[in-house]
Amino acid sequence: MMAPAATALGFELRVLAEAEDVSAVSAVSTSPVGDYKDLQTLLDFADGLDVMTFDHEHVPTDHLRALLAAGVNVQPGPDALLNAQDKLVMRAAIDSLGLPNPIWAAVADVAALVDFGEETGWPVVLKMPRGGYDGKGVRIIDSAEAAEEAAPWFEAMSPLLAEAKVEFSRELSALVARTPGGEARAWPVVHTIQVDGVCDEVIAPALDIPLEVAAAAEDAALRVATELGVTGVMAAELFETPGSGVGFLINELAMRPHNTGHWTQDGSVTSQFEQHLRAVLDLPLGATDILGPVVVMKNFLGGDNQDLFSAYPAALASEPAAKVHCYGKSVRPGRKIGHVNLVGTSTDDVDSVRQRATRVAAIIRDGRVPTEESARISEENA
Numbered sequence: 001m002m003a004p005a006a007t008a009l010g011f012e013l014r015v016l017a018e019a020e021d022v023s024a025v026s027a028v029s030t031s032p033v034g035d036y037k038d039l040q041t042l043l044d045f046a047d048g049l050d051v052m053t054f055d056h057e058h059v060p061t062d063h064l065r066a067l068l069a070a071g072v073n074v075q076p077g078p079d080a081l082l083n084a085q086d087k088l089v090m091r092a093a094i095d096s097l098g099l100p101n102p103i104w105a106a107v108a109d110v111a112a113l114v115d116f117g118e119e120t121g122w123p124v125v126l127k128m129p130r131g132g133y134d135g136k137g138v139r140i141i142d143s144a145e146a147a148e149e150a151a152p153w154f155e156a157m158s159p160l161l162a163e164a165k166v167e168f169s170r171e172l173s174a175l176v177a178r179t180p181g182g183e184a185r186a187w188p189v190v191h192t193i194q195v196d197g198v199c200d201e202v203i204a205p206a207l208d209i210p211l212e213v214a215a216a217a218e219d220a221a222l223r224v225a226t227e228l229g230v231t232g233v234m235a236a237e238l239f240e241t242p243g244s245g246v247g248f249l250i251n252e253l254a255m256r257p258h259n260t261g262h263w264t265q266d267g268s269v270t271s272q273f274e275q276h277l278r279a280v281l282d283l284p285l286g287a288t289d290i291l292g293p294v295v296v297m298k299n300f301l302g303g304d305n306q307d308l309f310s311a312y313p314a315a316l317a318s319e320p321a322a323k324v325h326c327y328g329k330s331v332r333p334g335r336k337i338g339h340v341n342l343v344g345t346s347t348d349d350v351d352s353v354r355q356r357a358t359r360v361a362a363i364i365r366d367g368r369v370p371t372e373e374s375a376r377i378s379e380e381n382a
């Protein structure tokens, strides 16, 4: 999704692809296949680049340091990126900045997890500090008895991150971008809806959020970016906690264009993908104004329909204002394969905007118009 922005600005993009069949290979003409965990592959790939950046957090930190030492312009740099790679490092950094964390601890084994739960109360959220995504690497432990089930996790990785389970009213995301020269800009704080630990929908801006909470969330994200030396796009995922503290807690940081920022492709003057390129190249940042009173982004995961294009006639006809983004990935159940953006004309209208975006996504996912509607539509067409 960075490719259209690079093309518009005339930048040559090269992607180190994980495999021949990943979507980036069809989107970017120079996309050698190689293992991002192999340093020599990274060094060879970096030859002749102005800047190297990432669309995931999993390149080993030591390799990033070696690339820097070899003179590669790595953005964001390893010291910043570490906070998105390792949730224990991130929790400590948020504490040291005096920003609001959930209650947390590093726990080395089941006994330490039980101690944490007894002290803070059950349930406890247990997380793999490294390597998780889309809720994989996150589990809820309901009781001291249930803690024993987590034993295999400690064998895989130790210590783990234990957090008190936060009673939030909704999840928010504060998206910002920062250049190496220190220019930074924020998009409006958005409401994110997760289903089974996976981002499902985003409403921009977060409606009815108290002004001071939105401002504090934006400030917190900008401060994190500045103090940790983040460059490029950064998302701070937040839990909204009305009436307690500043009104939110920080869940985690992502240092790259993020699912909660996909709405900017069609709903903001500057998309997060263009902004990321500008930022890592130390160019002036673009305006982050929203293009309507409300913008909805709805993800679609792999479902019944294997032949997505077969659903396009019905999906595109159902909502001409919707923008469909399809990742060209093979369809597997539960895998993120695309999203729909829809700009609404009034915040009063948010439910209808959500329904319309959801319908387009559902038609593509299922390969058919939702049944209660098909009856109505055929009636209308009769």
Ligand SMILES: Nc1ncnc2c1ncn2[C@@H]1O[C@H](COP(=O)(O)OP(=O)(O)OP(=O)(O)O)[C@@H](O)[C@H]1O
Residues within 6 Å of the ligand: 102, 125, 127, 132, 133, 134, 135, 136, 137, 138, 163, 164, 165, 166, 167, 171, 194, 197, 198, 199, 237, 251, 252
């Ligand atoms: N301390 C907590 N209290 C309550 N819910 C939590 C807590 N931590 C995580 N969650 C829930 O689990 C989801 C996934 O957690 P987290 O963001 O840490 O995992 P991840 O797999 O890294 O996520 P992502 O999908 O953003 O890559 C959160 O969006 C939230 O819904």
Ligand SMILES: [Mg+2]
Residues within 6 Å of the ligand: 237, 251, 252
């Ligand atoms: Mg998350």
